[in-house]
Amino acid sequence: MSSKVLMIILDGIADRPIDNKTPLLVAKTPNLDSLAMRGINGIMDPISPGIRAGSDVGHLALLGYDPYKYYTGRGPIEAAGTGINIKEGDIAFRANFATVEEKDGSFFEKKVIDRRAGRFSQTDELVEAVMDELSLDTEFILKRGSGHRAALILRGEDLSDKISDVDPKKEGKPPKKAIPLVSEEAAINTARLVNKFSEGSHDILRKHSLNKALYEKGRLPANALLLRGPGKVPRIESFKEKYGLSLGVVTGTSLIKGIGKMLGGIVIDVEGATGSPDTNIEGKIKAALDAIKRFDVVILHIKAFDELAHDGDFQGKVRFIEKVDKALTPILSLNNCCIVVTADHSTPISVRxxxxxxxxxxxxxxxxxxxxxxxxxxFSAPSGGLCRIRGLDLMPIIMDLIGVAEKYGA
Amino acid sequence: MSSKVLMIILDGIADRPIDNKTPLLVAKTPNLDSLAMRGINGIMDPISPGIRAGSDVGHLALLGYDPYKYYTGRGPIEAAGTGINIKEGDIAFRANFATVEEKDGSFFEKKVIDRRAGRFSQTDELVEAVMDELSLDTEFILKRGSGHRAALILRGEDLSDKISDVDPKKEGKPPKKAIPLVSEEAAINTARLVNKFSEGSHDILRKHSLNKALYEKGRLPANALLLRGPGKVPRIESFKEKYGLSLGVVTGTSLIKGIGKMLGGIVIDVEGATGSPDTNIEGKIKAALDAIKRFDVVILHIKAFDELAHDGDFQGKVRFIEKVDKALTPILSLNNCCIVVTADHSTPISVRxxxxxxxxxxxxxxxxxxxxxxxxxxFSAPSGGLCRIRGLDLMPIIMDLIGVAEKYGA
Known part of the structure; x- marks a missing residue:
């Protein structure tokens, strides 16, 4: 009986047909076909039929976590992804370092010049300054992410995620004051804290020597933090607690890294893994094969199918599928391992x-x-022996196959 | 339109392949195949994909009772099986007549010599003595089951099933004092009552003339009752209340008899029906065909597939499948009856x-x-017209086919 599980998630690989063709039908995929031949096949609704899953909720469901229970927005996932040790009840936000107008007056009247601060990425000192100098009436943790990204959590009593975003989502507009979305004390309090954080961090950032230096060089200063996507961290069992199995995650994208970390998994960094078609696909597959020696369950997430479909690039998707298929060769000789090949959702070229x-x-x-x-x-999958299952069915089926599921009843 | 339903439940008949073969594939089953040809087919998850169902929860689901709502453990099912008229809120236990050391002192310090009292089965007088002589602070009913088995219910206010077993499950150890598993008054109270029952019944049994006679003959006295598997009886509609249909159950196993009785069905006893490969299969099928004249829905449960698979006996399972298939011949000429053939779970030879x-x-x-x-x-079933359904879907489909389902909406 297999003691290990390799779950290969081909992000958005499935399509709707254009002239009866999809990239998966057109691409030559001897390795994927060989796996289909050796296995049992079917179709799977990541959530339920017709529901358009995001990659985050798709992955949660495939790992056995009901997103209707555990998904409270991007904030907690991004916060976990930066390495913040999130706790139940924290209010987590995605944040961008951004550039707002250099002038005196209220933060909420200064237009956003660049939502990404010229993609400035040397943000460590800036984060440190905010953490050191800002005082709120509640505990908070700010941590940098990749590039211009960061995450913030507010921790304490009387907090709510039912508040609006500060990030105006476009340039040329000022940041928006957070407002409570429900008439509850906790939401009113949190909106106040968020506005205080936004103004206070701006005051600290605009005076920071690093930003002054950027400004003098004619570059965009990273003088603001734009918050969005608040979510309350749910009570969530780690993967290990839930299944008694260790989890390793190989991915090039920060969102899936965040999911992995939120579930207590170990994210394995691979040089050149980008989430784009130029990703180091051989490196990722090698990393996954190494990881399977150390972890019970390994997720190998490959992203660029989705990106190419968002771009409407049919031929590019075909080429990337063939590239990945070729790189999968070493997977076929894996022994004593349950191999799952699927996707977190469809991303049809025609839908982009x-x-x-x-x-x-x-x-x-x-x-x-x-x-x-x-x-x-x-087109082949629906005739397979699995018929049609849901994302949440996948982990119970796997647990049963590898002999670690408990019996229910006598 | 059919007015009757015969549900044939082939306990554990389905397998995982060994060298691409399963007993069902290898066995010659012209009658089962003829039913498949005349019907609509599919695969069914007794509970949901990947969940390993016990026979009890499997049968509950197939009869349309959600086990997550109605299954509280074996106690209530076994108690119903003995004929106790269980009521909502009763705490029901499985019990064994057992032999503990003949010496003075606390019951909980006497080692269990035989958990089955030498399989002594003349327990009527012993049960009567305990019922007559023991007094607890709450109502109780003790009733004998088959062989050395019995069941106990405690009835009254302030009772809980959140207590540990007294039965040590092995010989050479003393019985274990029941302890509350939650810090609630009801659990503390119930543990106390269970310990009082265990000590009190032992005092009565060890002095009973029948046991003294056994002892003098050098046989093991049935001087103790070991309780296990407490479960609180749920509020459960009878089959008749739920569907307006009468239920007859033909089975050789006490567990399924208990399920039938718990749902208010009538259990039809068949001479020689044992639940083992030597069962009187022709007798059971004849009993089911008789029953279909008197009841709306008849369950015909055949057990030994499961037993043979637990033993890892591939060829034995093949032979038993062929034996049952042959015996099914009279079923094929049933008229005006919806026939369902399925299983309560898979029991693969490879898993045992x-x-x-x-x-x-x-x-x-x-x-x-x-x-x-x-x-x-x-292997054929997944390509059938039913695709993949769940155990709880079965009764609604049947009710609809026989024209007794109510319309939902206008």
């Missing part, structure tokens, strides 16, 4: 965005009831 | 225990949309 169509799913394991499917694609 | 794999399901009725499936097995 996620759709609610189901995704193909292949389970390769000595224990499965093999079917006659010999191709990994949207 | 229940697995979470789905089971095949065949519905034969003049009203079904027949498909092209011509074999009753794990």
């Amino acid at each position: 965005n996620h759709s609610g169509d189901p995704v193909p799913v292949t389970l390769v394991d000595e224990n499965v009831r093999r079917d006659r499917i010999d191709s990994f694609d949207e | 225990n229940h697995s979470g794999d789905p089971v095949p399901v065949t519905l034969v009725d003049e009203n079904v949309r027949r498909d092209r499936i011509d074999s009753f097995d794990e």
